[in-house]
Amino acid sequence: MIPVTHRGVSNQVVMCTGYGREGTSPDLIQYHKEQTIVFLMAVGRLRELCHRLITLANYPSSTPVAIVERAGCPQQRTVVGTMETIADLADQHKVVPPSTIVVGDVVNVLLDIDSVTGQTVTGLIQQNTVVESSS
Numbered sequence: 001m002i003p004v005t006h007r008g009v010s011n012q013v014v015m016c017t018g019y020g021r022e023g024t025s026p027d028l029i030q031y032h033k034e035q036t037i038v039f040l041m042a043v044g045r046l047r048e049l050c051h052r053l054i055t056l057a058n059y060p061s062s063t064p065v066a067i068v069e070r071a072g073c074p075q076q077r078t079v080v081g082t083m084e085t086i087a088d089l090a091d092q093h094k095v096v097p098p099s100t101i102v103v104g105d106v107v108n109v110l111l112d113i114d115s116v117t118g119q120t121v122t123g124l125i126q127q128n129t130v131v132e133s134s135s
Contacts, residue, residue, distance in 0.1 A: 064106075
Protein backbone atom coordinates (compact mmCIF):
# COMPACT_ATOMS: atom_id res chain seq x y z
CA MET A 1 0.00 0.00 0.00
CA ILE A 2 1.28 3.47 -0.89
CA PRO A 3 0.20 6.40 1.28
CA VAL A 4 -0.63 9.38 -0.94
CA THR A 5 0.38 11.76 1.84
CA HIS A 6 3.04 11.25 4.48
CA ARG A 7 4.36 13.74 7.02
CA GLY A 8 7.60 15.25 5.79
CA VAL A 9 7.28 13.68 2.33
CA SER A 10 4.03 14.82 0.68
CA ASN A 11 1.41 17.25 1.89
CA GLN A 12 -0.66 17.46 -1.32
CA VAL A 13 -2.48 15.01 -3.56
CA VAL A 14 -3.67 15.77 -7.08
CA MET A 15 -5.98 13.30 -8.83
CA CYS A 16 -5.97 13.31 -12.65
CA THR A 17 -7.46 11.32 -15.46
CA GLY A 18 -5.15 9.81 -18.02
CA TYR A 19 -7.31 10.87 -20.93
CA GLY A 20 -9.14 14.13 -21.50
CA ARG A 21 -12.05 14.70 -23.86
CA GLU A 22 -11.71 12.94 -27.18
CA GLY A 23 -8.48 11.24 -26.09
CA THR A 24 -6.55 14.42 -25.32
CA SER A 25 -3.90 14.53 -22.61
CA PRO A 26 -4.79 16.24 -19.34
CA ASP A 27 -3.22 19.54 -18.32
CA LEU A 28 -0.18 18.79 -16.21
CA ILE A 29 0.57 20.16 -12.76
CA GLN A 30 4.08 21.61 -12.38
CA TYR A 31 6.50 19.65 -10.24
CA HIS A 32 6.52 20.28 -6.51
CA LYS A 33 8.65 17.99 -4.34
CA GLU A 34 6.03 17.62 -1.59
CA GLN A 35 3.22 16.66 -3.96
CA THR A 36 1.75 13.35 -5.06
CA ILE A 37 -0.05 12.95 -8.37
CA VAL A 38 -2.39 10.01 -8.93
CA PHE A 39 -3.40 9.20 -12.49
CA LEU A 40 -6.46 7.09 -13.17
CA MET A 41 -6.97 5.28 -16.49
CA ALA A 42 -3.53 6.26 -17.80
CA VAL A 43 -1.53 3.03 -18.09
CA GLY A 44 -2.12 2.96 -21.86
CA ARG A 45 -0.15 6.16 -22.28
CA LEU A 46 2.39 5.73 -19.51
CA ARG A 47 5.48 6.36 -21.64
CA GLU A 48 4.00 9.53 -23.14
CA LEU A 49 2.79 10.69 -19.72
CA CYS A 50 6.24 10.32 -18.13
CA HIS A 51 7.89 12.09 -21.07
CA ARG A 52 5.43 14.99 -20.77
CA LEU A 53 5.89 15.25 -17.00
CA ILE A 54 9.66 15.46 -17.44
CA THR A 55 9.71 17.86 -20.41
CA LEU A 56 6.66 20.05 -19.75
CA ALA A 57 6.11 19.93 -15.98
CA ASN A 58 9.78 19.85 -14.85
CA TYR A 59 9.67 16.49 -13.03
CA PRO A 60 13.13 15.03 -12.39
CA SER A 61 13.62 11.79 -14.34
CA SER A 62 14.50 10.13 -11.02
CA THR A 63 11.03 10.83 -9.55
CA PRO A 64 9.58 7.60 -8.09
CA VAL A 65 6.56 6.11 -9.88
CA ALA A 66 4.37 3.15 -8.94
CA ILE A 67 1.67 1.37 -10.88
CA VAL A 68 -0.93 -0.42 -8.81
CA GLU A 69 -2.65 -2.96 -11.03
CA ARG A 70 -6.07 -4.35 -9.97
CA ALA A 71 -6.00 -2.34 -6.72
CA GLY A 72 -7.93 -3.99 -3.90
CA CYS A 73 -8.28 -7.31 -5.70
CA PRO A 74 -6.59 -10.56 -4.67
CA GLN A 75 -4.46 -10.33 -7.86
CA GLN A 76 -3.18 -6.83 -7.03
CA ARG A 77 0.36 -6.13 -8.21
CA THR A 78 2.54 -3.06 -7.79
CA VAL A 79 5.38 -2.17 -10.12
CA VAL A 80 7.81 0.47 -8.87
CA GLY A 81 10.41 2.46 -10.76
CA THR A 82 11.25 6.01 -11.77
CA MET A 83 10.02 8.31 -14.50
CA GLU A 84 12.74 6.98 -16.78
CA THR A 85 12.29 3.25 -15.99
CA ILE A 86 8.59 2.70 -15.23
CA ALA A 87 7.35 2.34 -18.82
CA ASP A 88 9.90 -0.40 -19.56
CA LEU A 89 9.09 -2.13 -16.24
CA ALA A 90 5.38 -1.98 -17.07
CA ASP A 91 6.08 -3.61 -20.44
CA GLN A 92 8.36 -6.21 -18.84
CA HIS A 93 5.70 -7.18 -16.28
CA LYS A 94 2.81 -6.88 -18.76
CA VAL A 95 0.86 -4.34 -16.69
CA VAL A 96 -2.72 -3.90 -17.91
CA PRO A 97 -5.76 -1.83 -16.92
CA PRO A 98 -7.30 -1.29 -14.51
CA SER A 99 -4.23 0.36 -13.02
CA THR A 100 -3.55 3.45 -10.96
CA ILE A 101 -0.32 5.41 -11.34
CA VAL A 102 1.19 7.15 -8.32
CA VAL A 103 3.94 9.75 -8.89
CA GLY A 104 6.09 11.25 -6.15
CA ASP A 105 8.38 10.51 -3.25
CA VAL A 106 5.60 8.76 -1.28
CA VAL A 107 6.14 5.77 -3.56
CA ASN A 108 9.33 4.99 -1.64
CA VAL A 109 7.98 5.55 1.89
CA LEU A 110 7.15 1.91 2.60
CA LEU A 111 9.78 0.28 0.38
CA ASP A 112 12.93 -1.38 1.61
CA ILE A 113 16.47 -0.27 0.85
CA ASP A 114 18.64 -2.87 -0.90
CA SER A 115 21.33 -3.89 1.60
CA VAL A 116 23.93 -4.30 -1.15
CA THR A 117 23.36 -1.18 -3.30
CA GLY A 118 21.79 1.13 -0.69
CA GLN A 119 19.10 2.06 -3.23
CA THR A 120 15.34 1.75 -2.91
CA VAL A 121 14.11 -1.57 -4.29
CA THR A 122 12.28 -1.33 -7.62
CA GLY A 123 10.47 -3.87 -9.76
CA LEU A 124 7.43 -6.07 -9.13
CA ILE A 125 5.99 -6.15 -5.63
CA GLN A 126 3.13 -8.43 -4.55
CA GLN A 127 1.64 -8.46 -1.04
CA ASN A 128 4.46 -6.15 0.15
CA THR A 129 7.09 -8.70 -0.95
CA VAL A 130 9.57 -8.06 -3.75
CA VAL A 131 8.90 -10.69 -6.40
CA GLU A 132 11.39 -9.50 -8.98
CA SER A 133 13.81 -6.66 -8.30
CA SER A 134 15.38 -4.52 -10.97
CA SER A 135 18.01 -3.12 -8.55
